[in-house]
Amino acid sequence: MQSSTKDFILATVCLLIAMMTIQSGASFAKQLFPIVGPEGTTALRLGFSALLLCLVFKPWKHIPARGNRLAIVVYGLSLGGMNILFYYAIERIPLGIGVALEFTGPLAVALFSSRRKRDLFWVACAIAGILLLLPDMSGEESLDPVGVILALAAGACWAGYILFGKKTGMQSSGGATVALGMTVAAIVLVPYGGIMQASAFTWEVIPLGIGIAVLSSALPYTLEMVALRNMPSQGFSIMMSLEPAIASLAAFVILGELLTLWQWLAILLVIIASAGSSFSGESKK
8 A cells, every 4th residue: 555545544543532532521621611711611622632642742842943943833723713712602502513614714715725626526415514504593403603703703714723833833743733733722721711610610520521522532633633634734634524424413313413314414414525535545555
């Protein structure tokens, strides 16, 4: 098997595992909101993730040259913004819907980077699936508009995470890059969460925070950096179309959020988009 083929398979497997762990972690994190709120949950997630990643990857040995540090800072701020805005969003709207709206960010990356008509077809499949995941905006299940705006803002941060993650990932090892970015995010948001939810933090919450940090940040972001370094950003973005489907399934299993027939059809469409992008990415090698 050629090296390029192995790299693509490795990237695909890493990305699938990352999506499964991050959405399971998001479902568990939502259960913490009544205790420490979105701010406290974000602080626990980013703080412990940064600590774990720094212990494992020793990012101080991989600090980029002075002229390349801005990309790391923007990457970290995008990562932090994506976390806090997404948690604020799913406090108001269902998890699967929040992920579907947030996905507008990576979808935009895929659209703007596409140069082949065949790739646009997979993007169209993903868009169709995302639209089917959205409830009737005018009915009883209409969405909280603030939650929608927050999810879209998280999507914009997600786009920045992809673009700057690709750039920073080429400067050093993937794990060290994630550790540096997570540290930047933690420096900004851990104090914020601590101030907003200081009275809610107890020793009983700490183990839950560590678990969410591993599932939602440390493990998936490291795997995503491996994927970003081994596939085009366009293919990465389209394959992330699985996120709304995986989030809906995780919410069903962990939170009891039921899926409709239309949502199952949406899952099929996004899986088709993901598989199509995989074949398209493989043909480019």
